[in-house]
Amino acid sequence: MIPFRTGIGHDVHRLFPGHELVLGGVTVSTDVGFDTHTDGDVLCHALIDALAGAIADGDLGTHYPEDDPESQDARSLEFVQEFAGYLRRAGYEIANVDAFVVLGTVRLRAHIDAMRHNLADALAVDAAKVSVKARSNDGLGPEGEGKACAAWVSVLVHPANG
Numbered sequence: 001m002i003p004f005r006t007g008i009g010h011d012v013h014r015l016f017p018g019h020e021l022v023l024g025g026v027t028v029s030t031d032v033g034f035d036t037h038t039d040g041d042v043l044c045h046a047l048i049d050a051l052a053g054a055i056a057d058g059d060l061g062t063h064y065p066e067d068d069p070e071s072q073d074a075r076s077l078e079f080v081q082e083f084a085g086y087l088r089r090a091g092y093e094i095a096n097v098d099a100f101v102v103l104g105t106v107r108l109r110a111h112i113d114a115m116r117h118n119l120a121d122a123l124a125v126d127a128a129k130v131s132v133k134a135r136s137n138d139g140l141g142p143e144g145e146g147k148a149c150a151a152w153v154s155v156l157v158h159p160a161n162g
């Protein structure tokens, strides 16, 4: 039996007018975006949280501290790529990733495939192993009203030799 390990990740950031909205490394053209120390890519952040959780090795913040000047204006997709390398050096492979992004005011469907391929490339896995879905929250809550954007990610990993 393969000793699979599961991980879950979540992130949410506020949206502000006049900022860039980057999700899964894709810049979504809209009039609101994240105002954070990095590009605020909640999908990438939740993915790293899930991967770290799967190997019981801290979270996004322990690996990429918010007060680290090196992460200022960083592209979060590069952190995903870096963390996937870290995971492999720890002896694990990624079985699959399933994610959803919650935002009620921007149609994300046209960008989903680009997000999937960006994440798959960064993780160095086949795109067939990466699922990204979009939810509107039916207009409810800060995500539904477009005041924030959230992401949830579930991952499954296994030992490379398992």
Ligand SMILES: [Zn+2]
Residues within 6 Å of the ligand: 011, 012, 013, 040, 041, 042, 045
């Ligand atoms: Zn974040």
